Amino acid sequence: MTVSDPPSPAPDWPLAIYQALKAADVRQLCYVPDAGHSRLIRLAHDDPAIAATVLTTEEEGIALSAGAWLGGQRAVLLMQSSGVGNCVNMLSLLSSCRFPFLSFVTMRGEWAEFNPWQVAMGKATQAAFEIMGVTVFRLERPEDAGEMAAAAARLAYDSDQPIAVLIAQRMIGAKKWTESR
Structure with missing residues (x-):
């Protein structure tokens, strides 16, 4: 019988993304509230050097x-895949004006999804971005988060x-339907 080492904990991918954004001098982070981004959102709110702004809709x-x-700062948009459809018309601003843009999108409608309403936009998210001229990276492994975030920021800015x-739904984990009674 051999004794094996316990499995190492999963990398803290929200922290790795946050550190890459800090290194890229991102000063503004905006988001529509999303549980998948909750740790990254908390990190931004706790940092006085980053203005964290809650949005009412993703295209904002x-x-x-x-x-x-235009004001001399770098920003990042956090959203869920279901919000990408809300942005399609506004994405034309980016190509028309050659603005850099960086977004991290938590995916729904993939791995272990419970909500059938999330599946359609989950399937269309990458294509919607690409049709509008947005380059898409796909983050599947937590250990790649820092390197991918840094590369994406460099390319954008x-x-x-x-x-x-x-960000693959499998990294975020399966959501569960809960009822309160």
């Missing part, structure tokens, strides 16, 4: 990102490109 984040750039990083 595209306008905020463009305005931040140094090359004036719109970039979306899709």
Whole structure:
């Protein structure tokens, strides 16, 4: 009988993304509340050097990102895949004006999804971004989060490109329907 080492804990991928955003001098983070981004949102709110803004709808984040750039700052938009459909028209601003753009998107409608309403937009998210000229990266493994976030930020801000990083639903975990009685 051999004794094996206990499995190592999963990397703290929200912290790795936050550190990459800090290294890229991101000063504004906007979001529609989402449990998948909750740790990253808390990190931003706890950092006095980052202005964290709650949005009422995702397309406001595209306008905020463009305005931040015009004002000399870098911004990032956090959203869920279900919100990407709300942004399609506004994404045209990015290519028309050559604004850099960076978004991290928690995916729904994939692995172990319980809500059938999430499946359609989950399937269409990457294509919707690509049709609108946004380069898409897909983050599947927690240990790749820091490196991918840094590469996405460099490409967005140094090359004036719109970039979306899709965070696989499996990394976030399966959501469960709960009833309160």
